[in-house]
Amino acid sequence: MAPPPRRGPSLAARSRHRTPGHHYNASFLSAADRAEILTWLGSLKPLWEERYSKHFPPPPGQSQRRLLRPVYWLGNWQFACLDYYRPPKGVMNRCVQAEPFPAVLQRQVKKVEELARRMFRGPDMPQGWHLNTCLVNFYGNRLEDGRWVDTARVGEHKDFEPGPVASLSLGERALIQFVTSTRPGERDEVVLEQWLDDGALQLFGGTQWKEKTFHRVQRVDTRVGHLLPPEIPGFQTRRVNFTFRYVPDEHVIPFARLSPEAREDVTPYVRTLAEGSTFFRKELEREASGT
Ligand SMILES: O=C(O)CCC(=O)C(=O)O
Numbered sequence: 417m418a419p420p421p422r423r424g425p426s427l428a429a430r431s432r433h434r435t436p437g438h439h440y441n442a443s444f445l446s447a448a449d450r451a452e453i454l455t456w457l458g459s460l461k462p463l464w465e466e467r468y469s470k471h472f473p474p475p476p477g478q479s480q481r482r483l484l485r486p487v488y489w490l491g492n493w494q495f496a497c498l499d500y501y502r503p504p505k506g507v508m509n510r511c512v513q514a515e516p517f518p519a520v521l522q523r524q525v526k527k528v529e530e531l532a533r534r535m536f537r538g539p540d541m542p543q544g545w546h547l548n549t550c551l552v553n554f555y556g557n558r559l560e561d562g563r564w565v566d567t568a569r570v571g572e573h574k575d576f577e578p579g580p581v582a583s584l585s586l587g588e589r590a591l592i593q594f595v596t597s598t599r600p601g602e603r604d605e606v607v608l609e610q611w612l613d614d615g616a617l618q619l620f621g622g623t624q625w626k627e628k629t630f631h632r633v634q635r636v637d638t639r640v641g642h643l644l645p646p647e648i649p650g651f652q653t654r655r656v657n658f659t660f661r662y663v664p665d666e667h668v669i670p671f672a673r674l675s676p677e678a679r680e681d682v683t684p685y686v687r688t689l690a691e692g693s694t695f696f697r698k699e700l701e702r703e704a705s706g707t
């Protein structure tokens with residue numbers, strides 16, 4: 417018997433539109449680009465930041481803590497103690513010019529920007545949007561009092577940088593969940609979850625995924641046994657994620673132009689970065705010479 421005629425869009429088209437504003441491509445990275453990114457990762461010296469600092473101390477009820485994981489930033493560095501990019505008020509004195517993207521990442525950015533411009537319009541695509549910022553997150557186990565502890569997760573949060581956000585994943589797959597706003601004591605409702613595979617691209621934007629929901633990394637698998645570069649003392653990386661965002665260029669400032677207080681608090685970090693980075697060495701020189 418002949419199959420009944422199909423009506424409406426194909427299954428593939430329907431699944432593409434089930435979650436407008438959220439796009440997932442499991443095999444975005446080519447094997448060659450993936451290998452090039454891994455080689456470049458081996459040259460990085462990620463930083464382990466504290467959440468607070470002398471001039472930006474913990475709010476009442478909070479205490480000083482290390483971030484769960486080492487990080488690296490490209491384009492601009494948003495030091496945790498300067499409280500990240502939080503428009504409309506928290507935009508100045510916090511996004512410090514950092515190294516540009518290496519060529520292999522810039523090539524991915526170009527493709528992702530083209531896709532994003534096709535996916536997002538009007539209020540979902542801010543004037544001047546381009547992916548000029550990348551947070552590199554290292555997920556794995558950290559050594560705590562002689563024991564390896566799995567810290568491969570991220571609590572629920574929003575990315576406040578305007579417009580679509582894109583992420584590339586390497587290594588073990590991770591479960592990301594988008595959840596509705598939390599109220600203390602209430603369970604969050606998971607509205608979308610997605611496994612992020614090795615080499616995958618996730619792109620999300622618009623009010624549903626940027627404003628109405630929070631997202632979190634619930635867990636990272638241990639199945640394959642990936643151990644990713646670089647070697648980091650006291651840490652074993654099994655997943656690396658690159659999140660690309662847009663910070664309006666006028667809010668990105670050189671280290672030398674931070675307020676004296678902010679500069680004092682992040683100088684030790686910039687000195688550490690300068691040990692492995694010509695870019696940050698020059699930024700320190702620029703500050704010392706007052707230019
Ligand atoms: O690791 C991920 O997949 C997401 C990380 C994230 O949400 C972020 O960097 O803002």
Ligand SMILES: [Fe+2]
Pocket residue numbers: 573574575631659
């Ligand atoms: Fe995020």
